[in-house]
Every structure is written in structure tokens, then in C-alpha cells.
Amino acid sequence: MKRLRTRPDYLAVAKGVRVVRPGFVLQARPRQERAGEPRFGFTASRKTGTAVVRNRIRRRLKELARAGAPSAPEGIDFVLIGRREAAGRDFATMAGELQSAFADASRSRRQRRPEAN
DSSP states (O other): OEEOOSHHHHHHHHTSEEEEOSSEEEEEEEOSSOOSSOEEEEEEOGGGOSHHHHHHHHHHHHHHHHHHGGGSOTTEEEEEEEOGGGGTSOHHHHHHHHHHHHHHHHHHHHHSOOOOO
16 A cells, blocks of 8 residues: 655645545545556544544554555545544444445546646
């Protein structure tokens, strides 16, 4: 699984499609080259809790992405934003929500008009 590491990458993905689920928000945006394995970024704001809680949420999101990466569409960057519910939510439920979020992001991406960049 490849990772997003720089702020410009995160900001670029933030301009893409957003899919909201109870435990996380999935942001997705196709890359310029549109090839290669998907890249993932993870974040949790201070609103979700203390540093211990935020770290637990990010670790759970990383494991979700690791498990769901084989079914993620290629050539797309994803950012998973942890929500407060992610800390105690059932992992299997969140895995199912991630799969449906990938499907919704693909569907939304196809319906949007191409950007003029």
C-alpha cells in the first residue's frame, strides 16, 4: 500500500469526491497518470479526542485500508478522515462501509464533469 506523505497531495485529494460514513469520511481524486496502485492518506482532527484516541483511530483506518486496498480502484488517491465513532465501531462493519465507499466514490467520479486543468 502506497501512502500520501505531503500536504499538497492531501490538499489535491480534498478537492475531489467526498463519501461520508459513520466511522470515517473518504475523499478520492484520480491522479494525473491514472495508473498504478492507489495511494492512501490518514488523518483525525483534534475534535475526535485526545492524542491517544486520534492515534487509535488512525491505526484502525490504516488497517482498514491495508485490508481493503486490493479492491480499491487503481490510479486514485484516497484520504480517510477518522470520525469519533471510528474508535469503538466494529471493525467488520467499517470494512464493509469502506467497500461501499469505494463504490460510491467511483460512481460519483464518473458522474462529475472533467475538470478544466
